[in-house]
Amino acid sequence: MDSKPGKYKVADMKLAEEGRRRIEWSESRMPVMMSLREEYKKSKPLKGYRIAGCLHVTKETAVLIETLVAAGAEVSWSGCNPLSTNDSVAAALAANGISIFAWHGMNVKEFYWCIEETLKFNPNLTLDDGADLIFTIHKSHPEMANKFVIGGTEETTTGVHRLRAMAADGALNYPVIAVNDAETKWDFDNVFGTGQSTLDGVLRATSVLFAGKNVVVAGYGHCGRGVASRAKGLGANVIVTEVKATAALKATLEGMRVMKMSDAAKVGDIFITATGVKDIITEPHFKSMKDGAIICNTGHYDCEINLEDLEKVAKGHRQIRENNEEYTLKNGNRLYVLAQGRLVNLAAAEGHPSEVMDMSFANQFMSQVRLAELHRKGKRLENTVHDIPVEQDQDIAMLKLRTMGFTIDKLTPEQRKYMSDYSAGT
Numbered sequence: 001m002d003s004k005p006g007k008y009k010v011a012d013m014k015l016a017e018e019g020r021r022r023i024e025w026s027e028s029r030m031p032v033m034m035s036l037r038e039e040y041k042k043s044k045p046l047k048g049y050r051i052a053g054c055l056h057v058t059k060e061t062a063v064l065i066e067t068l069v070a071a072g073a074e075v076s077w078s079g080c081n082p083l084s085t086n087d088s089v090a091a092a093l094a095a096n097g098i099s100i101f102a103w104h105g106m107n108v109k110e111f112y113w114c115i116e117e118t119l120k121f122n123p124n125l126t127l128d129d130g131a132d133l134i135f136t137i138h139k140s141h142p143e144m145a146n147k148f149v150i151g152g153t154e155e156t157t158t159g160v161h162r163l164r165a166m167a168a169d170g171a172l173n174y175p176v177i178a179v180n181d182a183e184t185k186w187d188f189d190n191v192f193g194t195g196q197s198t199l200d201g202v203l204r205a206t207s208v209l210f211a212g213k214n215v216v217v218a219g220y221g222h223c224g225r226g227v228a229s230r231a232k233g234l235g236a237n238v239i240v241t242e243v244k245a246t247a248a249l250k251a252t253l254e255g256m257r258v259m260k261m262s263d264a265a266k267v268g269d270i271f272i273t274a275t276g277v278k279d280i281i282t283e284p285h286f287k288s289m290k291d292g293a294i295i296c297n298t299g300h301y302d303c304e305i306n307l308e309d310l311e312k313v314a315k316g317h318r319q320i321r322e323n324n325e326e327y328t329l330k331n332g333n334r335l336y337v338l339a340q341g342r343l344v345n346l347a348a349a350e351g352h353p354s355e356v357m358d359m360s361f362a363n364q365f366m367s368q369v370r371l372a373e374l375h376r377k378g379k380r381l382e383n384t385v386h387d388i389p390v391e392q393d394q395d396i397a398m399l400k401l402r403t404m405g406f407t408i409d410k411l412t413p414e415q416r417k418y419m420s421d422y423s424a425g426t
């Protein structure tokens, strides 16, 4: 472990060069972020602002961090999952003078230690993925929320759920922008990013053939839909479990079989949870699964697969390969749990491809700039969860299209008039 007190703690500074090459690869795939960096490095709208971030330390996140810094911010960072940090990227960031506290394979106590380290410089903006940072501030440093922090941003569905619950209780002490709910995030990152990278994680941890397998996807929301469609594309028979009638209906019309988890457990070869809800796979499901079944999660927290229940029905377990634990049940069946039930795409693979993070992080960046600009004008959003402005979504989508070499039509003045004219009929 390499550390400089108050500045960084990472696994191994010798990995910095490798990390820098990875970051450069992402930069070459993130044209929207790079054009924002170019634009805002001159005006420096974040100068004088201290941003604490708690988000997976990947090569794409490094592009976000270095763009925030180019725009004038001082940044202190920790990872938002004990298994998702890329150690070479963390080292490259530390070598570039970024204050970062993150390494792969930390325990929960270390996870919160890292968050605490990032809070030591009294941030005035927060950037979260899962709301652990915001929650730590509210629970352990309530004075910081009132005195220093002017606002925050949240990256993922589960974090937005937690924050909306806090806001409903009147317990949220500063405004937060729900980056997750932007169209250019939720409909791309969660669908195409999670879809592809989840399968990437399963493949790296198992190298199994998807074709012909019964793949059970729990949750047919944004992530689940992406995972299901990619698994289907590889030739799997996809089964969906849901609690929401419309989502289940969508799944059936999109060619998936829908059933209860208690039935799916008996026939599934690969199980992937993507609900953001706890106890999706529990003791009775483990007991009825086939010998050889593979189980993993791509939802934010490691509570979707109940590992305590699995321990109860297992005789023992051993690591069979990286990110793949074999549990032998008392009935003799072997079940394989990937990445300890944590986000399989980040723990066993590299997270989302740079191309989708380009848009998600453009939303993060623009939202941070917006909070700072409001503050500079002496304004502040209400202490609740806010959507990003519709124009920001469209601007980012347009910028992305342009970088991909596409142009689109514009409404003519007559079409615009027609759309707002309710007298026009047959």
Ligand SMILES: NC(=O)c1ccc[n+]([C@@H]2O[C@H](COP(=O)([O-])OP(=O)(O)OC[C@H]3O[C@@H](n4cnc5c(N)ncnc54)[C@H](O)[C@@H]3O)[C@@H](O)[C@H]2O)c1
Binding pocket: 156, 157, 158, 159, 189, 190, 194, 218, 219, 220, 221, 222, 223, 224, 241, 242, 243, 244, 247, 274, 275, 276, 277, 280, 298, 299, 300, 301, 343, 344, 345, 346, 351, 352
């Ligand atoms: N792996 C990643 O990199 C990544 C990326 C984005 C989001 N996420 C996380 O993935 C999770 C899902 O996010 P999303 O954007 O798809 O949310 P979403 O709200 O769009 O979808 C969740 C779906 O799960 C269903 N569901 C809830 N309880 C269920 C149950 N008991 N059984 C079956 N289905 C159930 C809901 O009805 C809903 O359709 C969240 O925890 C989110 O934070 C992970």
